[in-house]
Amino acid sequence: DTGVSQNPRHKITKRGQNVTFRCDPISEHNRLYWYRQTLGQGPEFLTYFQNEAQLEKSRLLSDRFSAERPKGSFSTLEIQRTEQGDSAMYLCASSLVGTTTEAFFGQGTRLTVV
Amino acid sequence: RKEVEQDPGPFNVPEGATVAFNCTYSNSASQSFFWYRQDCRKEPKLLMSVYSSGNEDGRFTAQLNRASQYISLLIRDSKLSDSATYLCVVRNQGGKLIFGQGTELSVKP
Numbered sequence: 001d002t003g004v005s006q007n008p009r010h011k012i013t014k015r016g017q018n019v020t021f022r023c024d025p026i027s028e029h030n031r032l033y034w035y036r037q038t039l040g041q042g043p044e045f046l047t048y049f050q051n052e053a054q055l056e057k058s059r060l061l062s063d064r065f066s067a068e069r070p071k072g073s074f075s076t077l078e079i080q081r082t083e084q085g086d087s088a089m090y091l092c093a094s095s096l097v098g099t100t101t102e103a104f105f106g107q108g109t110r111l112t113v114v
Numbered sequence: 115r116k117e118v119e120q121d122p123g124p125f126n127v128p129e130g131a132t133v134a135f136n137c138t139y140s141n142s143a144s145q146s147f148f149w150y151r152q153d154c155r156k157e158p159k160l161l162m163s164v165y166s167s168g169n170e171d172g173r174f175t176a177q178l179n180r181a182s183q184y185i186s187l188l189i190r191d192s193k194l195s196d197s198a199t200y201l202c203v204v205r206n207q208g209g210k211l212i213f214g215q216g217t218e219l220s221v222k223p
Contacts, residue, residue, distance in 0.1 A: 031209060040122070042201050042213040043158065056210055091157060093211070100146050103211055105157035 002026060004106035006092050012112045013082055020078045021109045025094030032075050033103065034067055035091040043091055049075060050097065082113045115140055120202050120214035128222055131192045135217045137185040137202030147178055148203040149187050152216065158201055161187075192221045 005024040013019050025032050030051050035043035046065065047057040051072035057065075064082075069075040079086055089110050095103040120137045127133050139147075147164035162169065164176040164185055175188040185202055202214035 033211060035213070040215075042118075042120075042216045045210065045212060048210055050209065055208060095211075097209065100163060102148075102160045102163075105159070107157050 004092055004094050004104050006090075006106035006109050008109055009107065010110045010112075012114060015084060015113055016081055018078065018080045019082060019111065020076050021090055021092075021111075022074060022076050023092030023094075023106060024074045025092070026104060027073075028096070029094035029104075030072065030097055031095045031103075032069055033093040033095075034075070034077050035093070037089045037091055037108075038087075046077070046090075079111075082111075084113050087111055087113045116215075117141060117212045118202055118204050118214040120217050122215050122217060124218040124220055126220045126222060127192055129192055129194060131221075132188065132190045133192055133219065134189075135187045135200055135202075135219075137187075137214055139183050139185070139202075139204045139212075141204070141206055142180075142183060143207050144183075144204045145207050146205040147176075147185050148205075149174075149176060149185075150201040150203055150213075152199045152201055154198075158213075161200070189219075192219075194221050194223065197221045 007022045033048040034046040037043045049069040064080045067077045089108045091108045093103040093105045095101045149161040150158040151161045152158040164178045168177045173190045177186045199216040201216045
């Protein structure tokens with residue numbers, strides 16, 4: 001499968017614990033995006049990378065959220081000291097650089113904080 | 115004000131109906147525009163890009179009005195399989211993709 005891959009698919013964690021999600025983009029894609037989606041809402045922008053450079057991080061995100069893409073390939077999203085409000089679907093997408101290029105999504109990681 | 119705004123619906127239409135969705139965006143420097151489709155509990159997938167001259171793909175027609183910062187999607191002859199959430203997406207000059215809330219469509223027999 002050469003699509004965007006996200007792991008794990010599901011994560012249940014206790015409030016206060018740290019969690020880390022991984023995204024493997026389509027191999028030649030140099031842009032990588034992270035989004036959070038809750039029921040009835042569209043994907044909410046979290047951050048994005050071009051190669052290894054993090055170009056923007058949402059001002060809505062607290063300092064508990066951090067993302068990396070150390071070698072310009074896979075990316076990780078870490079949430080520290082999880083809260084119940086962090087429960088959501090976390091989506092990763094990748095694309096080539098270019099204004100008209102399509103972004104492809106992974107199947108997401110569903111986080112439940114109990 | 116949200117950067118991309120859509121009417122969340124739901125739109126409940128009978129099979130065969132024509133339905134139109136609208137979307138507005140706030141950043142006049144936005145560079146490209148898309149409609150994505152999202153089925154329940156699935157990831158979003160590209161439905162079509164939106165070009166300034168307007169474009170059509172089968173039963174689907176997309177229009178862009180840069181002056182009014184407005185995007186539309188028209189679906190003709192609705193099918194049961196068109197039931198989904200339709201997401202308006204805008205890419206800004208830096209490459210960031212911004213999604214609207216989505217418009218839910220339910221096509222009934």
